[in-house]
Amino acid sequence: MKKWILMLCLPVLLCLSGFAADMQQAEQLYREGKYAAVLGTYEDLLRAYPNDPFLYYNIGNCYFKMGSRGLATANYYRAWRANPRDKDITHNLSLALTASGEKFVPAGMPAALHQAFFGLTLQELKVAALAGLWFFGIMGTFWLFKRRFGALVIVSLLICIVTGGWYAWRSKIASQKLAVVAAPIAELRSGPGDNFPASANVAQGHLLLLQDSKDQWYEVIVKSQGLKGWIEADTIEKI
Amino acid sequence: MWKKILLILLLSFATQAQADLMGVSVSASVNKTNISMNDELKLTLTIDGAAGNITPQLPSTPSFNVYQVASTQQIDNFHAITRFEYIMMPRFPGKATIGPISVQYGNKTYQTDPIEINVFRAPNTATPQKAAASQGMIDTSMQGASARKAVRKAPAQAPAEWPALERILYNTAAKHGNEHFFMIAAVDNASPYVNQLATLAIRFYYDRPFLNNAPYIAPSLSNLVMEELGVSDGNQSIDGRNYAYKEMRYAISGVTPGKASVSEAEIRYVPDSGFDISMFDKMFAALSKEPQTAKSNIVNLTIRPVPTQDQPKSFYGAVGTKYSISADVDRKSVEAGEAINLTITLNGTGNLKPTSDLKLPRLNGFKTYDVVSTSGVGQQNGSLKSYKIFKSVIVPSASGSYIIPKIAWSYFDPVKKTYYTIYTTPISVNVTPSTKADSGFDFSTSADLGNGFRQLTQDIRYLKSALSEPTASFIQKAAAHNWLFYPPLLLLGMGLIFAFSDKKTLAQKRALSNAKTQLKKALKADEVADALSTYLQLRYRIHTASLPLREISNALKKCGCPPNLVERFETIWQKLDAVRFAPVAMQGEGAQELARQSLELIKDMESKGGHA
Structure with missing residues (x-):
């Protein structure tokens, strides 16, 4: 054995x-x-x-x-x-x-709040929202049938709203297509091609929000600067 | 005279300078590698990038009698090409090697590759008449005269040791001994693998002259691709007649497994009268005479698929032998973010053109771009050599010492029926940090943290030496099931439907049935009173136990119970009180009557009596 x-x-x-x-x-x-x-x-x-x-x-x-x-x-x-x-x-x-x-x-946001807001993974937050919904579902149904424990129903509703809203917000943030400049330096152009003039040089490490894509080019917004333009796909790394 | 000398000196100087700049290449080729004793071999020596007084040193060739027939020099834009042509007559059958030919130019000695020739004994026929047939189509008028003198003999078979293609061609031609002009086609391998090269030979035989400008129409192909290998001349004796032939050779390869075919090739010729007439008369004769057509036979092939068993992942469809692979980069030291051109070159005997492009393996630390390929074929000593060059741009993302690993490429050897894998050699690349990007934030600024601590610099934290703790399995499972969001919503929905369809709670709904049951069983006034009391508690949440009648009535009115029903309730309640405290004889029938009245009241309350 x-x-x-x-x-x-x-x-x-x-x-x-x-x-x-x-x-x-x-x-x-x-x-x-x-x-x-x-x-x-x-x-x-x-x-x-x-x-x-x-x-x-x-x-x-x-x-x-x-x-x-x-x-x-x-x-x-x-x-x-x-x-x-x-x-x-x-x-x-x-x-x-x-x-x-x-x-x-982000500027103006207390570090503790940032830490708390991102303290749970999206998966954990989803489960928390799910638990909140179940709690409210059970309590609400109980109240509808029995008309009892009204205070608990309100508490469960608040929990449900907080966890659900938190999860929805985090999901929205997670759905943003984020990238980072991977090449030592990348050129931000006014259109998807080398024939368009370069409006700015973006150094490596800058965060980008992907908006659109055409062939081998991405339309991006440089997060820290708010600059919008087109960048070659090979110079960035999608996160 | 001086001008000529000056010109020669200038040319020599120019070509010497060009040779120094561009280099000289020397190559030798023959028109065929399999010949019979009756054939003659044409050896061409090409010296690319050199001109002037060049004397090639031919090696000892005991198997051949060698005659130099021509040497030419061509100079275009200071680029010189010198060619020497030799006719070689075999002396005895067997394998013969033309050794390296040496060419002394400048201070350097160049050598060609050795060439192997198979010489086969001629079939046992009547002594072929050494007619002008050996000159092929160059002087067709001479052949007719000699051919007419030929004596018919039984057709001979080609010796068994001849190569397959030569044997097939010889024997097929022998069957046409009674024709003056005919065309035949044959392949050396009628069932090649996909992409395996086979040799197709098309011969036009003639034993009498014909007018020049005979157009040739190449055959069309089905499920095959074709590359030209060259044209050669030869002669063959059939039934005692001396035929000359012109041979077109092609390398063919199958595209997909299954049937394939080579259609008829055609040549249109106008037979010459054979009389010695002027060029003008010949032209006139060509216009006035009806041209005749010679067609080759159709050649059918069966293309075999390459075996799938033990097929390597790096097999891209190449079938052949003696392949070699090499890899190179244009720079071995670059900055991060700079492009490196990676070139992978394949060479070998076979057709690489139809093979798929090599897929680059994942190169750690590099961004790789799509591979672009170019390919070409060339004929060398009667066989098809091809090359394929893959080019890709790779960009290192960060500094460091990298090694581009060996890259595998496989081919199928049709002779040994085995797959072989060959590799490039690994290449080292040194990548330095980029000077184009900004240097980033300076972490070295020191800062006083108080309490005797001074921060000198900041750095990233050290590696993790284990994997992360996995997320609790129930979280993973729960998060994976989106349907879990629906049951509580469904539950709430049901509750809402229940609440809004009828504003009574479950207890309220149960009140009537409870009361009915209790009243049917009631034999005493106490039991009737209990039933009515329970009904009021469930239906209106009025606890009658501690309340006087007036307050119960008020509570009922607050719940929306109509005054007439409240009055009826008061009457019954007072009767019940009276009966409860009456003598025993009053129970029985009186209690049942009160129970009936209570039931009627409850029924009316259900329909019109409001709710809590």
Whole structure:
């Protein structure tokens, strides 16, 4: 029996030991400053463990050390979306954005409020909204039939409105098509083509809101400047 | 005289300078690699980028008698090409090698690649008459005269050791011994794989002269692609007659598995009278005589699919042999964000034109652009050589030392019936940080944080050495099911429908049925009073226990109960009170009457009695 259990567990153990070895080797290379080599390891691991925020975080670290703030920001952003409560991710994202002249917390917004508003992942918020709705649904129905516990019905309604509204707002923010300038420098043009004059140079790391696309060009708004124009698809990284 | 010398010196100087600038290339080619003892071989030596007094050093060729027939020099825009042509007559059958030909030019010695020739013994026929047939179409008038003297003999079969195509052509031609002009076509492989090259030869045989300007119409193809390999001349003795032939060779390859065919090729000729007439008369004769047509036979092929078993992922459809691959970049040291041109070159014996484009593997740290390919074919020593060049632009996103890994490419060898995979060599690229972008925020500014702490710089935090804690499974599951939003809404909807369709609660609705049940069973006034009391509690939420009659009546009026019903209730309630405190004899029939009256009252209250 023990043999059977061991045989069943063996592939899992082998995978885990392979993963640990890869992570250890990557860390060693990172310490030696061989960031380009580390990058490949983490990207391979990311294919095996998709959307893991810590792998995105590590990839972001490699890019940051290699001087590519744009790609570092993109990866920190992905990590932060998946795990907004991790302080290291928040710190590095904030630092990468600051390095590019962007702000992590919008001007005029208290940091604590920003942290609270983004404190839950979209998935967690969805479940909270769902729970609020169920609570209100049950209490409301009970009241309609029995006309009892009126105060609880009001509380459940408030919870439902807050969680539902929060989720809806965050969903709207998440639905924005965000990108970051990945090339060392990108040109903002007045139309989708090289024949249109360049209106501005945008340095790497600046956040962009994607509006439209034509062929290999995107219409974007530079978030921090409010500038609108067309940018070549190859110079940006979609988040 | 001096002018001529000066011109020659100038030309020599110019071509020497060009050779230094552009380099000299020397190549040798033959018109066919399989010949019989009766055939003659034409060897052409081409020196590209050189002119002047050049004397090629031919290697020792014991298998051939060699005669130089011509040398030409061509100079266009200071670009010189020198050609030497040799006619080689085989001396004995077997495999023969024309070794490297050396050319001394400037201070350098150039050498050609060796060429292998298969020489086969001629079939055992009557001694072919050395007529002008060897000169092919150049002097057709001579052949007729010699051919007319030929003696008919039984057709001979080509020796078994001849290459398949030569044998088929020879034997097919032998069946036409009674015709003066005929055309045949044959392939060396009638069932090639898709994209595998086969050689198609079309020969026009003639044993008497015909007028020049005989137009040739190439065959049309079905499910095949074709590349020209060249034209050659030859002769063959059939039934004692000496025929000359003109041969057109093509490399063909199948497009899709299944049937394929080569249609008839045509040549239109006007037979010459053979008399020695003037050029004007020949032209007139060409106009006045009806041209005749010689057509080749149709050639059918079956195209085989390449095996799918063990087919590598890097197989793009190439079938052939001796392929080689190489990769190169235009710069090995660039700044981040700068483009690098990556070129991958394929060479080999086979047709690379119809193969799919190579897909670049994912290159970590690089943005890769679509691959653009160019391809070309060329004939070398009777076989088709082709090349395909893939070009892509790759852009490193960040600084560092990168290695473009080996890139795999596979082909199917039809002889060994095996897939082979070849690789490029890895290329190292050094990427320095971009100087075009801004340097970003300066984190090195120190700041006094108080309490003896001074911040020197800021940096990103260190790596994570494990994976993130996965989100709780119930959150993942719940978030994945959007339908979970609907049941509470449905529940609320049902409640609302219930509430707005009839403003009574469930308890209120239950009040009548409860009262009916209780009143039917009631035998005592107390029981009737209890039933009525319960009804009032459920229907109007009036608790009668501690209330005097007047207050109960007021409460009923507040609930919208009409005054007449309130009066009836008061009457019944007073009777009930009276009966409850009356002697025992008053129970029984009196209680039942009160129960009946109470039931009627309740029924009226249900319909007209308002609600709580």
